[in-house]
Amino acid sequence: MNPQAIIDGLIAGSTIGLGAIGLTLTYSILRFANFTHGDFLAWGAYLSLSLMGLIGGLLAELGVRLAPFSFTLALPLAVVGGIALTVLLALALDKLLFGRLRARGADAIIIVMASFGASMALRSLLEFIYTAQPAYFTTALQIAKPLGLGLRATPDQLLVIGMTFVLVAVLHLIVTHSAMGRAMRAVSENPALAGVYGIDVAQIVRLTWIIGAGMACIAGVMAGLLVQIRPYMGFDLLLPLFAAAILGGIGSIPGAMIGGLIIGLAEAFAVQIVGAEWRAAISFVILVLVLMLRPQGLFGKAGG
Amino acid sequence: MTVLTVQDLRAGYDRDLAIVKGVSFGVPAGQSLSILGPNGAGKSTLIKAMAGLVPCFGGAVHLTGQDVTGLAPHHLIRRGLGFVPQTENIFTRLTIRENLQIAAQLLARPRREERIEAMFTMFPDLAARPRSLAGALSGGQRQMLAAARALLTEPSVLILDEPSAGLSPKLVGQVFDTLRRISAAGVTLLLVEQNVRAALALTERTLVLVDGQVAHDGPSAPLADGALLGRLFLGHRAEAMP
Numbered sequence: 145m146n147p148q149a150i151i152d153g154l155i156a157g158s159t160i161g162l163g164a165i166g167l168t169l170t171y172s173i174l175r176f177a178n179f180t181h182g183d184f185l186a187w188g189a190y191l192s193l194s195l196m197g198l199i200g201g202l203l204a205e206l207g208v209r210l211a212p213f214s215f216t217l218a219l220p221l222a223v224v225g226g227i228a229l230t231v232l233l234a235l236a237l238d239k240l241l242f243g244r245l246r247a248r249g250a251d252a253i254i255i256v257m258a259s260f261g262a263s264m265a266l267r268s269l270l271e272f273i274y275t276a277q278p279a280y281f282t283t284a285l286q287i288a289k290p291l292g293l294g295l296r297a298t299p300d301q302l303l304v305i306g307m308t309f310v311l312v313a314v315l316h317l318i319v320t321h322s323a324m325g326r327a328m329r330a331v332s333e334n335p336a337l338a339g340v341y342g343i344d345v346a347q348i349v350r351l352t353w354i355i356g357a358g359m360a361c362i363a364g365v366m367a368g369l370l371v372q373i374r375p376y377m378g379f380d381l382l383l384p385l386f387a388a389a390i391l392g393g394i395g396s397i398p399g400a401m402i403g404g405l406i407i408g409l410a411e412a413f414a415v416q417i418v419g420a421e422w423r424a425a426i427s428f429v430i431l432v433l434v435l436m437l438r439p440q441g442l443f444g445k446a447g448g
Numbered sequence: 449m450t451v452l453t454v455q456d457l458r459a460g461y462d463r464d465l466a467i468v469k470g471v472s473f474g475v476p477a478g479q480s481l482s483i484l485g486p487n488g489a490g491k492s493t494l495i496k497a498m499a500g501l502v503p504c505f506g507g508a509v510h511l512t513g514q515d516v517t518g519l520a521p522h523h524l525i526r527r528g529l530g531f532v533p534q535t536e537n538i539f540t541r542l543t544i545r546e547n548l549q550i551a552a553q554l555l556a557r558p559r560r561e562e563r564i565e566a567m568f569t570m571f572p573d574l575a576a577r578p579r580s581l582a583g584a585l586s587g588g589q590r591q592m593l594a595a596a597r598a599l600l601t602e603p604s605v606l607i608l609d610e611p612s613a614g615l616s617p618k619l620v621g622q623v624f625d626t627l628r629r630i631s632a633a634g635v636t637l638l639l640v641e642q643n644v645r646a647a648l649a650l651t652e653r654t655l656v657l658v659d660g661q662v663a664h665d666g667p668s669a670p671l672a673d674g675a676l677l678g679r680l681f682l683g684h685r686a687e688a689m690p
Contacts (some may be wrong), residue, residue: 323549340501341597342522343550
Protein backbone atom coordinates (compact mmCIF):
# COMPACT_ATOMS: atom_id res chain seq x y z
CA MET A 145 0.00 0.00 0.00
CA ASN A 146 1.30 3.47 -0.88
CA PRO A 147 1.93 5.51 2.30
CA GLN A 148 1.06 8.64 0.34
CA ALA A 149 -2.53 7.84 1.28
CA ILE A 150 -1.71 9.32 4.70
CA ILE A 151 -0.99 12.77 3.21
CA ASP A 152 -3.96 12.52 0.84
CA GLY A 153 -6.18 11.58 3.78
CA LEU A 154 -4.89 14.39 6.00
CA ILE A 155 -5.49 16.93 3.25
CA ALA A 156 -9.04 15.74 2.53
CA GLY A 157 -9.65 15.38 6.27
CA SER A 158 -8.54 18.97 6.93
CA THR A 159 -11.18 20.34 4.58
CA ILE A 160 -13.84 17.98 5.91
CA GLY A 161 -12.91 18.72 9.53
CA LEU A 162 -13.02 22.50 9.13
CA GLY A 163 -16.34 22.24 7.31
CA ALA A 164 -17.74 19.90 9.94
CA ILE A 165 -16.95 22.38 12.74
CA GLY A 166 -19.62 24.78 11.50
CA LEU A 167 -22.04 21.93 11.02
CA THR A 168 -21.51 20.55 14.51
CA LEU A 169 -21.89 24.00 16.10
CA THR A 170 -25.10 24.72 14.18
CA TYR A 171 -26.46 21.31 15.10
CA SER A 172 -25.58 21.65 18.75
CA ILE A 173 -26.78 25.23 19.28
CA LEU A 174 -29.63 25.61 16.77
CA ARG A 175 -30.60 21.93 16.94
CA PHE A 176 -31.05 21.17 13.27
CA ALA A 177 -29.05 19.51 10.50
CA ASN A 178 -28.16 22.41 8.23
CA PHE A 179 -27.98 21.29 4.60
CA THR A 180 -26.94 24.75 3.45
CA HIS A 181 -23.61 24.36 5.22
CA GLY A 182 -22.03 22.64 2.23
CA ASP A 183 -23.14 25.56 0.08
CA PHE A 184 -21.43 27.99 2.44
CA LEU A 185 -18.20 26.20 1.49
CA ALA A 186 -18.91 26.65 -2.21
CA TRP A 187 -20.11 30.25 -1.84
CA GLY A 188 -17.09 31.07 0.32
CA ALA A 189 -14.76 29.69 -2.34
CA TYR A 190 -16.48 31.54 -5.20
CA LEU A 191 -16.78 34.83 -3.30
CA SER A 192 -13.09 34.64 -2.40
CA LEU A 193 -12.24 33.87 -6.04
CA SER A 194 -14.19 36.91 -7.22
CA LEU A 195 -12.54 39.14 -4.62
CA MET A 196 -9.14 37.77 -5.56
CA GLY A 197 -9.77 38.77 -9.18
CA LEU A 198 -10.97 42.18 -8.08
CA ILE A 199 -8.01 42.80 -5.75
CA GLY A 200 -5.54 41.49 -8.34
CA GLY A 201 -7.06 43.81 -10.97
CA LEU A 202 -7.02 46.90 -8.76
CA LEU A 203 -3.65 46.37 -7.09
CA ALA A 204 -1.20 44.85 -9.55
CA GLU A 205 1.58 44.82 -6.91
CA LEU A 206 -0.38 42.17 -5.01
CA GLY A 207 -0.09 39.85 -8.01
CA VAL A 208 3.36 38.69 -6.93
CA ARG A 209 3.49 34.99 -6.09
CA LEU A 210 3.98 34.16 -2.40
CA ALA A 211 6.80 31.63 -2.76
CA PRO A 212 6.92 28.73 -2.05
CA PHE A 213 3.12 28.67 -2.42
CA SER A 214 1.25 28.70 -5.71
CA PHE A 215 -0.90 31.77 -5.01
CA THR A 216 -0.38 35.52 -4.76
CA LEU A 217 -0.90 37.89 -1.80
CA ALA A 218 -4.29 38.73 -3.29
CA LEU A 219 -5.67 35.34 -2.12
CA PRO A 220 -5.21 35.75 1.67
CA LEU A 221 -6.72 39.24 1.42
CA ALA A 222 -9.58 37.92 -0.67
CA VAL A 223 -10.22 35.16 1.87
CA VAL A 224 -10.72 37.78 4.60
CA GLY A 225 -13.35 39.46 2.42
CA GLY A 226 -14.76 36.07 1.43
CA ILE A 227 -15.23 35.13 5.08
CA ALA A 228 -17.05 38.42 5.73
CA LEU A 229 -19.37 37.89 2.76
CA THR A 230 -20.05 34.23 3.60
CA VAL A 231 -20.89 35.26 7.16
CA LEU A 232 -23.28 37.91 5.79
CA LEU A 233 -24.90 35.25 3.59
CA ALA A 234 -25.39 32.93 6.59
CA LEU A 235 -26.76 35.72 8.79
CA ALA A 236 -29.14 36.83 6.03
CA LEU A 237 -30.37 33.27 5.58
CA ASP A 238 -30.97 32.99 9.31
CA LYS A 239 -32.77 36.34 9.41
CA LEU A 240 -34.98 35.57 6.41
CA LEU A 241 -35.62 31.87 6.89
CA PHE A 242 -34.35 29.91 9.90
CA GLY A 243 -34.90 32.68 12.46
CA ARG A 244 -38.51 33.13 11.35
CA LEU A 245 -39.16 29.41 11.59
CA ARG A 246 -37.61 29.29 15.08
CA ALA A 247 -39.75 32.25 16.16
CA ARG A 248 -42.86 30.35 15.04
CA GLY A 249 -41.75 27.35 17.05
CA ALA A 250 -41.37 25.18 13.94
CA ASP A 251 -40.34 21.55 14.45
CA ALA A 252 -36.72 20.62 13.66
CA ILE A 253 -37.84 18.59 10.64
CA ILE A 254 -39.49 21.70 9.11
CA ILE A 255 -36.27 23.67 9.56
CA VAL A 256 -34.21 20.80 8.09
CA MET A 257 -36.50 20.70 5.03
CA ALA A 258 -36.24 24.48 4.71
CA SER A 259 -32.45 24.17 4.79
CA PHE A 260 -32.64 21.51 2.09
CA GLY A 261 -34.67 23.85 -0.12
CA ALA A 262 -32.39 26.79 0.61
CA SER A 263 -29.39 24.60 -0.22
CA MET A 264 -30.79 23.81 -3.67
CA ALA A 265 -31.57 27.49 -4.27
CA LEU A 266 -28.08 28.59 -3.22
CA ARG A 267 -26.46 25.95 -5.43
CA SER A 268 -28.56 26.87 -8.46
CA LEU A 269 -27.84 30.55 -7.93
CA LEU A 270 -24.13 29.81 -7.78
CA GLU A 271 -24.32 27.83 -11.01
CA PHE A 272 -26.35 30.61 -12.63
CA ILE A 273 -23.78 33.26 -11.67
CA TYR A 274 -20.55 31.33 -12.24
CA THR A 275 -21.67 28.48 -14.61
CA ALA A 276 -20.93 24.80 -13.89
CA GLN A 277 -17.42 25.05 -15.36
CA PRO A 278 -14.66 24.43 -12.79
CA ALA A 279 -12.69 27.48 -11.67
CA TYR A 280 -9.20 27.73 -10.15
CA PHE A 281 -7.46 29.93 -7.61
CA THR A 282 -4.18 29.17 -9.31
CA THR A 283 -3.03 27.26 -12.35
CA ALA A 284 0.61 27.21 -11.23
CA LEU A 285 2.12 23.76 -11.03
CA GLN A 286 3.71 22.74 -7.75
CA ILE A 287 6.18 19.95 -7.28
CA ALA A 288 5.51 17.73 -4.25
CA LYS A 289 8.57 17.66 -1.99
CA PRO A 290 9.68 14.49 -0.19
CA LEU A 291 8.91 14.48 3.55
CA GLY A 292 10.52 11.12 4.38
CA LEU A 293 8.97 7.68 4.87
CA GLY A 294 7.88 7.76 1.25
CA LEU A 295 5.54 10.71 1.80
CA ARG A 296 5.40 13.76 -0.47
CA ALA A 297 3.46 17.01 -0.24
CA THR A 298 3.36 20.38 -1.98
CA PRO A 299 3.82 23.60 0.04
CA ASP A 300 0.12 24.41 -0.52
CA GLN A 301 -0.87 21.05 0.92
CA LEU A 302 1.34 21.51 3.98
CA LEU A 303 -0.09 25.00 4.46
CA VAL A 304 -3.64 23.64 4.39
CA ILE A 305 -2.85 20.97 6.98
CA GLY A 306 -0.93 23.41 9.22
CA MET A 307 -3.56 26.13 9.03
CA THR A 308 -6.29 23.66 9.86
CA PHE A 309 -4.58 22.53 13.04
CA VAL A 310 -3.90 26.12 14.13
CA LEU A 311 -7.51 27.18 13.46
CA VAL A 312 -8.95 24.19 15.31
CA ALA A 313 -6.64 24.72 18.30
CA VAL A 314 -7.53 28.43 18.53
CA LEU A 315 -11.24 27.74 18.19
CA HIS A 316 -11.09 24.97 20.77
CA LEU A 317 -9.31 27.27 23.23
CA ILE A 318 -11.92 29.98 22.67
CA VAL A 319 -14.82 27.60 23.26
CA THR A 320 -13.31 25.97 26.35
CA HIS A 321 -11.65 28.96 28.03
CA SER A 322 -13.47 32.18 27.13
CA ALA A 323 -16.70 33.73 28.38
CA MET A 324 -18.04 33.54 24.83
CA GLY A 325 -17.26 29.82 24.66
CA ARG A 326 -18.90 29.17 28.03
CA ALA A 327 -22.01 30.98 26.80
CA MET A 328 -22.02 28.88 23.62
CA ARG A 329 -21.76 25.65 25.62
CA ALA A 330 -24.51 26.85 27.93
CA VAL A 331 -26.87 27.67 25.04
CA SER A 332 -26.04 24.31 23.50
CA GLU A 333 -27.14 22.53 26.70
CA ASN A 334 -30.26 24.54 27.54
CA PRO A 335 -31.19 27.72 25.62
CA ALA A 336 -34.09 28.66 27.94
CA LEU A 337 -31.90 28.41 31.03
CA ALA A 338 -29.17 30.37 29.26
CA GLY A 339 -31.57 33.33 29.06
CA VAL A 340 -32.29 33.02 32.79
CA TYR A 341 -28.52 33.12 33.43
CA GLY A 342 -28.39 36.43 31.53
CA ILE A 343 -27.02 35.15 28.22
CA ASP A 344 -28.34 36.89 25.11
CA VAL A 345 -29.25 33.72 23.19
CA ALA A 346 -29.86 35.60 19.91
CA GLN A 347 -26.31 36.94 20.10
CA ILE A 348 -24.93 33.43 20.60
CA VAL A 349 -26.95 32.22 17.61
CA ARG A 350 -25.38 34.97 15.48
CA LEU A 351 -21.96 34.04 16.79
CA THR A 352 -22.56 30.42 15.81
CA TRP A 353 -23.37 31.44 12.25
CA ILE A 354 -20.31 33.68 12.14
CA ILE A 355 -17.92 30.93 13.26
CA GLY A 356 -19.60 28.24 11.15
CA ALA A 357 -19.74 30.30 7.95
CA GLY A 358 -16.20 31.60 8.48
CA MET A 359 -14.80 28.09 8.85
CA ALA A 360 -16.87 26.93 5.86
CA CYS A 361 -15.39 29.69 3.69
CA ILE A 362 -11.84 28.76 4.69
CA ALA A 363 -12.57 25.07 4.05
CA GLY A 364 -14.02 25.93 0.63
CA VAL A 365 -10.97 27.99 -0.32
CA MET A 366 -8.65 25.20 0.88
CA ALA A 367 -10.51 22.63 -1.19
CA GLY A 368 -10.48 24.98 -4.18
CA LEU A 369 -6.81 25.80 -3.80
CA LEU A 370 -5.76 22.16 -3.89
CA VAL A 371 -8.17 20.94 -6.56
CA GLN A 372 -10.76 23.21 -8.19
CA ILE A 373 -14.00 24.93 -7.30
CA ARG A 374 -17.40 23.95 -8.65
CA PRO A 375 -20.93 24.95 -7.63
CA TYR A 376 -21.56 21.37 -6.45
CA MET A 377 -18.40 21.07 -4.37
CA GLY A 378 -20.26 21.79 -1.12
CA PHE A 379 -23.06 19.41 -1.93
CA ASP A 380 -20.56 16.66 -2.69
CA LEU A 381 -18.95 17.25 0.70
CA LEU A 382 -22.21 17.15 2.67
CA LEU A 383 -22.14 13.45 3.49
CA PRO A 384 -18.50 13.47 4.69
CA LEU A 385 -19.26 16.64 6.70
CA PHE A 386 -22.22 15.04 8.46
CA ALA A 387 -20.28 11.82 8.98
CA ALA A 388 -17.36 13.75 10.54
CA ALA A 389 -19.63 15.84 12.81
CA ILE A 390 -21.52 12.77 14.04
CA LEU A 391 -18.39 10.65 14.36
CA GLY A 392 -16.71 13.35 16.45
CA GLY A 393 -19.76 13.89 18.64
CA ILE A 394 -22.21 16.73 18.07
CA GLY A 395 -20.97 19.98 19.61
CA SER A 396 -17.33 18.93 19.90
CA ILE A 397 -14.89 21.03 17.85
CA PRO A 398 -11.89 18.71 18.26
CA GLY A 399 -14.32 15.85 17.64
CA ALA A 400 -15.39 17.33 14.30
CA MET A 401 -11.77 17.79 13.32
CA ILE A 402 -10.73 14.28 14.34
CA GLY A 403 -13.89 12.92 12.70
CA GLY A 404 -12.92 14.79 9.52
CA LEU A 405 -9.40 13.36 9.59
CA ILE A 406 -10.70 9.82 10.12
CA ILE A 407 -13.13 10.21 7.21
CA GLY A 408 -10.41 11.71 5.02
CA LEU A 409 -7.92 8.95 5.84
CA ALA A 410 -10.56 6.23 5.42
CA GLU A 411 -11.46 7.61 2.01
CA ALA A 412 -7.82 7.82 0.94
CA PHE A 413 -7.07 4.24 2.03
CA ALA A 414 -10.31 2.99 0.48
CA VAL A 415 -9.20 4.39 -2.87
CA GLN A 416 -6.08 2.21 -2.65
CA ILE A 417 -7.75 -0.88 -1.25
CA VAL A 418 -11.12 -1.11 -3.00
CA GLY A 419 -10.85 1.47 -5.76
CA ALA A 420 -11.71 5.14 -6.31
CA GLU A 421 -15.32 4.37 -7.23
CA TRP A 422 -15.98 3.40 -3.58
CA ARG A 423 -14.56 6.56 -2.09
CA ALA A 424 -17.93 8.28 -1.57
CA ALA A 425 -19.42 5.17 0.03
CA ILE A 426 -16.89 5.22 2.88
CA SER A 427 -18.47 8.25 4.61
CA PHE A 428 -21.84 6.56 4.42
CA VAL A 429 -20.51 3.30 5.88
CA ILE A 430 -18.78 5.15 8.74
CA LEU A 431 -21.91 7.22 9.40
CA VAL A 432 -24.09 4.12 9.62
CA LEU A 433 -21.60 2.29 11.85
CA VAL A 434 -21.30 5.23 14.24
CA LEU A 435 -25.07 5.68 14.46
CA MET A 436 -25.45 1.98 15.25
CA LEU A 437 -22.53 1.47 17.63
CA ARG A 438 -21.88 4.85 19.29
CA PRO A 439 -24.55 7.37 18.31
CA GLN A 440 -23.09 10.03 20.61
CA GLY A 441 -19.84 9.91 18.62
CA LEU A 442 -16.27 9.80 19.89
CA PHE A 443 -16.43 12.92 22.09
CA GLY A 444 -20.17 13.32 22.58
CA LYS A 445 -22.00 12.46 25.78
CA ALA A 446 -24.53 9.65 25.81
CA GLY A 447 -28.07 10.97 25.99
CA GLY A 448 -26.94 14.48 25.35
CA MET B 449 -40.74 50.72 49.36
CA THR B 450 -42.50 48.33 46.99
CA VAL B 451 -39.83 46.63 44.89
CA LEU B 452 -42.14 44.48 42.76
CA THR B 453 -45.65 45.27 41.59
CA VAL B 454 -47.87 42.97 39.54
CA GLN B 455 -51.01 44.61 38.16
CA ASP B 456 -53.91 42.68 36.67
CA LEU B 457 -51.50 40.24 34.99
CA ARG B 458 -52.90 37.84 32.40
CA ALA B 459 -50.54 35.20 31.06
CA GLY B 460 -50.34 31.69 29.64
CA TYR B 461 -49.24 29.67 26.63
CA ASP B 462 -52.30 30.45 24.49
CA ARG B 463 -53.91 33.90 24.31
CA ASP B 464 -57.39 32.35 24.28
CA LEU B 465 -56.65 30.18 27.31
CA ALA B 466 -55.01 32.44 29.89
CA ILE B 467 -53.78 30.50 32.93
CA VAL B 468 -53.06 33.57 35.04
CA LYS B 469 -56.29 35.60 35.01
CA GLY B 470 -55.80 39.10 36.35
CA VAL B 471 -53.40 38.72 39.29
CA SER B 472 -52.38 41.81 41.28
CA PHE B 473 -50.04 42.17 44.25
CA GLY B 474 -47.07 44.18 45.46
CA VAL B 475 -43.99 43.11 47.40
CA PRO B 476 -42.09 45.51 49.69
CA ALA B 477 -38.30 45.36 49.62
CA GLY B 478 -36.91 42.62 51.86
CA GLN B 479 -40.21 40.78 52.28
CA SER B 480 -40.52 37.04 51.69
CA LEU B 481 -43.66 35.81 49.97
CA SER B 482 -44.98 32.30 49.35
CA ILE B 483 -47.24 31.65 46.40
CA LEU B 484 -49.32 28.58 47.21
CA GLY B 485 -52.26 26.89 45.59
CA PRO B 486 -53.57 23.59 44.31
CA ASN B 487 -52.08 21.90 41.24
CA GLY B 488 -52.99 23.77 38.07
CA ALA B 489 -53.70 27.03 39.91
CA GLY B 490 -51.19 28.89 37.74
CA LYS B 491 -48.45 29.46 40.35
CA SER B 492 -45.51 28.45 38.15
CA THR B 493 -47.04 30.17 35.11
CA LEU B 494 -47.36 33.39 37.14
CA ILE B 495 -43.70 33.48 38.17
CA LYS B 496 -42.52 32.34 34.74
CA ALA B 497 -44.51 35.21 33.19
CA MET B 498 -42.84 37.59 35.65
CA ALA B 499 -39.46 36.10 34.66
CA GLY B 500 -40.10 36.55 30.92
CA LEU B 501 -40.47 32.84 30.16
CA VAL B 502 -44.23 32.80 29.48
CA PRO B 503 -46.06 35.38 27.34
CA CYS B 504 -48.10 38.08 29.11
CA PHE B 505 -51.41 38.95 27.44
CA GLY B 506 -52.36 41.88 29.65
CA GLY B 507 -51.51 43.76 32.81
CA ALA B 508 -48.05 44.84 33.92
CA VAL B 509 -45.04 43.91 36.02
CA HIS B 510 -43.01 46.72 37.57
CA LEU B 511 -39.61 46.13 39.10
CA THR B 512 -38.17 48.97 41.20
CA GLY B 513 -40.61 51.29 39.47
CA GLN B 514 -39.74 50.26 35.91
CA ASP B 515 -42.16 48.47 33.60
CA VAL B 516 -40.54 45.13 32.79
CA THR B 517 -43.60 43.36 31.37
CA GLY B 518 -42.68 40.82 28.71
CA LEU B 519 -38.95 41.57 28.78
CA ALA B 520 -36.70 38.63 27.83
CA PRO B 521 -35.07 36.82 30.78
CA HIS B 522 -31.58 38.10 29.93
CA HIS B 523 -32.86 41.69 30.18
CA LEU B 524 -34.74 41.01 33.42
CA ILE B 525 -31.68 39.68 35.22
CA ARG B 526 -29.87 42.91 34.33
CA ARG B 527 -32.77 44.86 35.88
CA GLY B 528 -32.43 42.91 39.13
CA LEU B 529 -34.82 39.98 38.86
CA GLY B 530 -33.25 36.62 39.62
CA PHE B 531 -35.18 33.46 38.74
CA VAL B 532 -34.44 29.86 39.71
CA PRO B 533 -36.44 27.34 37.65
CA GLN B 534 -37.84 24.20 39.27
CA THR B 535 -35.82 21.68 37.24
CA GLU B 536 -32.90 21.91 34.84
CA ASN B 537 -31.73 25.00 36.70
CA ILE B 538 -27.96 24.52 36.27
CA PHE B 539 -25.73 23.64 33.33
CA THR B 540 -24.73 20.07 34.09
CA ARG B 541 -22.03 19.89 31.40
CA LEU B 542 -20.25 22.96 32.78
CA THR B 543 -18.22 23.02 35.97
CA ILE B 544 -19.51 24.60 39.18
CA ARG B 545 -17.18 27.56 38.68
CA GLU B 546 -18.20 27.94 35.04
CA ASN B 547 -21.86 28.08 36.07
CA LEU B 548 -21.02 30.96 38.39
CA GLN B 549 -18.70 32.60 35.85
CA ILE B 550 -21.55 32.84 33.34
CA ALA B 551 -23.69 34.73 35.83
CA ALA B 552 -20.70 36.87 36.86
CA GLN B 553 -20.33 38.06 33.25
CA LEU B 554 -23.17 40.49 33.98
CA LEU B 555 -21.04 42.30 36.57
CA ALA B 556 -18.22 44.78 36.07
CA ARG B 557 -14.93 42.91 35.58
CA PRO B 558 -13.34 43.82 38.96
CA ARG B 559 -16.35 42.46 40.88
CA ARG B 560 -16.66 39.09 39.13
CA GLU B 561 -14.15 37.02 41.12
CA GLU B 562 -15.10 38.81 44.33
CA ARG B 563 -18.76 37.79 43.93
CA ILE B 564 -17.88 34.21 42.93
CA GLU B 565 -15.76 33.91 46.08
CA ALA B 566 -18.62 35.43 48.11
CA MET B 567 -20.91 32.68 46.81
CA PHE B 568 -18.33 30.01 47.68
CA THR B 569 -18.22 31.45 51.21
CA MET B 570 -22.02 31.37 51.40
CA PHE B 571 -22.21 27.82 50.00
CA PRO B 572 -19.11 25.94 51.24
CA ASP B 573 -20.32 22.68 49.64
CA LEU B 574 -19.76 24.27 46.24
CA ALA B 575 -16.32 25.62 47.16
CA ALA B 576 -15.02 22.12 47.92
CA ARG B 577 -14.69 21.16 44.24
CA PRO B 578 -15.26 24.14 41.94
CA ARG B 579 -13.85 22.38 38.88
CA SER B 580 -16.21 19.40 39.11
CA LEU B 581 -18.96 19.11 36.55
CA ALA B 582 -22.20 20.51 37.98
CA GLY B 583 -23.93 17.36 36.74
CA ALA B 584 -22.09 15.42 39.45
CA LEU B 585 -23.77 17.39 42.27
CA SER B 586 -26.53 15.95 44.46
CA GLY B 587 -30.07 17.33 44.20
CA GLY B 588 -29.62 19.63 47.18
CA GLN B 589 -26.24 20.87 45.97
CA ARG B 590 -27.75 21.59 42.57
CA GLN B 591 -30.37 23.79 44.22
CA MET B 592 -27.60 25.54 46.13
CA LEU B 593 -25.67 26.16 42.91
CA ALA B 594 -28.85 27.45 41.24
CA ALA B 595 -29.47 29.80 44.18
CA ALA B 596 -25.82 30.88 44.23
CA ARG B 597 -25.96 31.65 40.54
CA ALA B 598 -29.08 33.76 40.99
CA LEU B 599 -27.73 35.56 44.08
CA LEU B 600 -24.34 36.26 42.54
CA THR B 601 -25.67 39.29 40.66
CA GLU B 602 -27.31 40.64 43.85
CA PRO B 603 -30.86 40.78 42.49
CA SER B 604 -33.50 43.06 44.03
CA VAL B 605 -35.94 40.15 43.84
CA LEU B 606 -35.25 36.42 43.82
CA ILE B 607 -38.01 34.13 42.53
CA LEU B 608 -37.77 30.38 43.09
CA ASP B 609 -39.99 27.74 41.51
CA GLU B 610 -40.43 24.80 43.89
CA PRO B 611 -36.84 24.62 45.16
CA SER B 612 -37.56 21.48 47.21
CA ALA B 613 -39.21 19.49 44.41
CA GLY B 614 -37.88 15.94 44.19
CA LEU B 615 -35.51 16.26 47.14
CA SER B 616 -35.22 13.98 50.17
CA PRO B 617 -36.48 15.41 53.51
CA LYS B 618 -32.89 15.99 54.65
CA LEU B 619 -32.05 17.94 51.51
CA VAL B 620 -35.31 19.90 51.77
CA GLY B 621 -34.13 21.02 55.20
CA GLN B 622 -30.80 22.13 53.73
CA VAL B 623 -32.49 24.08 50.94
CA PHE B 624 -34.85 25.87 53.32
CA ASP B 625 -31.96 26.69 55.66
CA THR B 626 -30.25 28.28 52.69
CA LEU B 627 -33.39 30.24 51.76
CA ARG B 628 -33.72 31.40 55.38
CA ARG B 629 -30.16 32.79 55.22
CA ILE B 630 -30.90 34.49 51.90
CA SER B 631 -34.06 36.07 53.29
CA ALA B 632 -32.24 37.14 56.46
CA ALA B 633 -29.69 38.89 54.26
CA GLY B 634 -32.48 41.20 53.10
CA VAL B 635 -33.17 39.72 49.66
CA THR B 636 -36.80 40.01 48.54
CA LEU B 637 -37.92 36.42 48.09
CA LEU B 638 -40.84 34.98 46.11
CA LEU B 639 -41.38 31.28 46.44
CA VAL B 640 -43.69 28.84 44.70
CA GLU B 641 -43.66 25.68 46.78
CA GLN B 642 -45.60 22.45 47.22
CA ASN B 643 -44.12 21.93 50.68
CA VAL B 644 -46.70 24.20 52.30
CA ARG B 645 -45.55 23.80 55.89
CA ALA B 646 -41.94 24.72 55.11
CA ALA B 647 -42.96 27.62 52.88
CA LEU B 648 -45.29 29.08 55.53
CA ALA B 649 -42.58 28.75 58.17
CA LEU B 650 -40.07 30.54 55.94
CA THR B 651 -42.08 33.46 54.56
CA GLU B 652 -43.80 36.43 56.17
CA ARG B 653 -46.63 36.63 53.68
CA THR B 654 -48.59 34.18 51.52
CA LEU B 655 -50.54 34.57 48.33
CA VAL B 656 -52.96 31.74 47.58
CA LEU B 657 -53.74 31.28 43.93
CA VAL B 658 -56.78 29.30 42.80
CA ASP B 659 -57.73 28.94 39.14
CA GLY B 660 -55.36 31.70 38.07
CA GLN B 661 -56.69 34.28 40.52
CA VAL B 662 -55.69 35.49 43.97
CA ALA B 663 -57.92 33.77 46.55
CA HIS B 664 -56.03 35.05 49.59
CA ASP B 665 -53.25 37.52 50.34
CA GLY B 666 -52.07 37.96 53.90
CA PRO B 667 -49.59 36.98 56.62
CA SER B 668 -48.35 33.40 56.50
CA ALA B 669 -48.76 32.58 60.21
CA PRO B 670 -52.61 32.30 60.31
CA LEU B 671 -52.45 29.75 57.48
CA ALA B 672 -50.19 27.41 59.43
CA ASP B 673 -52.96 25.34 61.03
CA GLY B 674 -54.03 24.20 57.57
CA ALA B 675 -57.80 24.59 57.92
CA LEU B 676 -58.07 27.96 56.20
CA LEU B 677 -55.60 26.90 53.55
CA GLY B 678 -57.57 23.71 52.88
CA ARG B 679 -60.75 25.68 52.30
CA LEU B 680 -58.88 28.16 50.08
CA PHE B 681 -57.46 25.31 48.02
CA LEU B 682 -61.02 24.05 47.53
CA GLY B 683 -61.93 27.36 45.96
CA HIS B 684 -63.41 29.45 48.77
CA ARG B 685 -62.31 33.07 48.77
CA ALA B 686 -60.96 34.34 52.07
CA GLU B 687 -63.46 37.21 52.41
CA ALA B 688 -66.38 34.77 51.98
CA MET B 689 -65.24 32.59 54.87
CA PRO B 690 -66.64 32.78 58.38
